[in-house]
Amino acid sequence: RQLFDPYRVKRDFPILQQQVHGKPLVWLDNAATTQKPQAVIDRLAHFYEYENSNIHRAAHALAARSTDAYEAAREKARRFLRAPSSKDIIFVRGATEGINLVAQAWGRRNVREGDEIVVSWLEHHANIVPWQQLCAEKGARLRVAPVDDRGELILEEYEKLLNPSTRIVAMTQVSNALGTVTPVREITAMAHRHGARVLIDGAQSVPHKAVDVQEIDCDFFVFSGHKVFGPTGIGVVYGKDEVLKDMPPWQGGGNMIADVTFEKTIFQGPPERFEAGTGNIADAVGLGAALDYVESIGMEAIARYEHDLLLYATEKMLTVPGLTFIGTAPEKASVLSFVLQGHEPLDVGKALDREGIAVRAGHHCAQPILRRFGLEATVRPSLAFYNTCADVDALVSALRRLQNGRSSGI
Ligand code: PMP
Numbered sequence: 001r002q003l004f005d006p007y008r009v010k011r012d013f014p015i016l017q018q019q020v021h022g023k024p025l026v027w028l029d030n031a032a033t034t035q036k037p038q039a040v041i042d043r044l045a046h047f048y049e050y051e052n053s054n055i056h057r058a059a060h061a062l063a064a065r066s067t068d069a070y071e072a073a074r075e076k077a078r079r080f081l082r083a084p085s086s087k088d089i090i091f092v093r094g095a096t097e098g099i100n101l102v103a104q105a106w107g108r109r110n111v112r113e114g115d116e117i118v119v120s121w122l123e124h125h126a127n128i129v130p131w132q133q134l135c136a137e138k139g140a141r142l143r144v145a146p147v148d149d150r151g152e153l154i155l156e157e158y159e160k161l162l163n164p165s166t167r168i169v170a171m172t173q174v175s176n177a178l179g180t181v182t183p184v185r186e187i188t189a190m191a192h193r194h195g196a197r198v199l200i201d202g203a204q205s206v207p208h209k210a211v212d213v214q215e216i217d218c219d220f221f222v223f224s225g226h227k228v229f230g231p232t233g234i235g236v237v238y239g240k241d242e243v244l245k246d247m248p249p250w251q252g253g254g255n256m257i258a259d260v261t262f263e264k265t266i267f268q269g270p271p272e273r274f275e276a277g278t279g280n281i282a283d284a285v286g287l288g289a290a291l292d293y294v295e296s297i298g299m300e301a302i303a304r305y306e307h308d309l310l311l312y313a314t315e316k317m318l319t320v321p322g323l324t325f326i327g328t329a330p331e332k333a334s335v336l337s338f339v340l341q342g343h344e345p346l347d348v349g350k351a352l353d354r355e356g357i358a359v360r361a362g363h364h365c366a367q368p369i370l371r372r373f374g375l376e377a378t379v380r381p382s383l384a385f386y387n388t389c390a391d392v393d394a395l396v397s398a399l400r401r402l403q404n405g406r407s408s409g410i
Helices: 006-010 038-051 061-081 095-110 129-138 155-161 184-193 241-245 281-297 299-317 345-354 367-372 389-403
Strands: 089-092 116-120 141-145 166-172 197-201 220-224 235-239 257-260 265-267 323-325 338-340 360-362 378-380
Touching (some): 061 235, 095 129, 095 220, 095 235, 116 155, 129 141, 141 155, 155 184, 235 241, 281 299, 299 389, 338 345, 338 389, 345 378
Parallel strands (some): 116 166
Antiparallel strands (some): 089 235, 220 235, 257 265, 323 338, 360 378
């Protein structure tokens, strides 16, 4: 079953054609950020060459073009998440800003002293710290859902944390440190039964699988453009219409108002109410091009291909002496976190870099989950659809050479 040719799609990414330290670049740091296809680079250049303007549609021809391009990108994001309306789509700088927007705008109105907020041990710092700050401000309590030794959420324990004081459950759909895929639909239903709202952090899921926010039934969903083959500095918050309508603005300024006097300001409705000031117009348009690109390949095809590649990589890497995976949940996406006996993670990262192989080594902005496994750092290769079996083979050979003491410079 030929889904698409990864060797051909790789050619769509100019940055992947280069050599690093005299070796062909093998990009396995996709959980940190993804590379951009030519279509995205061209779309950004086209915007600045022909369309650049602030988005005040009526002002003149270029303003109409940029407004249309920006709103078309919003519609592409809506379609990508299967949201009911493009009014449910707010452009932000990234997942971090999206979570802060919800914690501050929604949280300040809806969380009170004695209330509870539930996160999980799997969360990225971006889905911990904004909630901690909100709890400190409001006198609310942060509760943390545990994981088992494979890095899977323990659903029975999760349910025990939910009660009438729970205001919101914030959880990642894919762990950036372990790759665990979480049962977001089940947990959302559980949270709703207890009257809590749900935010899903989709930063690590949308590059790897099709997402349908209506099927999940979450109240908020956030992701970053740069992790899904789009530009940096742009991301998306989806919010349910009924929730966004009741949510006060976060920042004040231009674009988000309907009328201002010194006595009183009337705010726009969603999404403009949450987009104060001149937004990142060009990169929103670039994100639209990235979403078109992945959808032209097909998220289902990408998910199936990556599933097979992850299995291939897991089996091959297990043949490296002294390699232990951290995170062995039955359902994983992209991430292959590991430690190597006799070598510090950072040294493994540096040795791989000398072979042209880019991976992340460190705590991955997810210190609690690494400490859950008694670690401060792991080596973390992470796959995307442009990676091939040859990339995995290069990684495995380099790790074997390192274990045999034959790596360049070791
Ligand atoms: N959540 C998860 C699960 C992530 O992996 C990341 C990025 N590593 C973020 C949130 C934050 O994304 P950004 O830095 O693009 O805002």
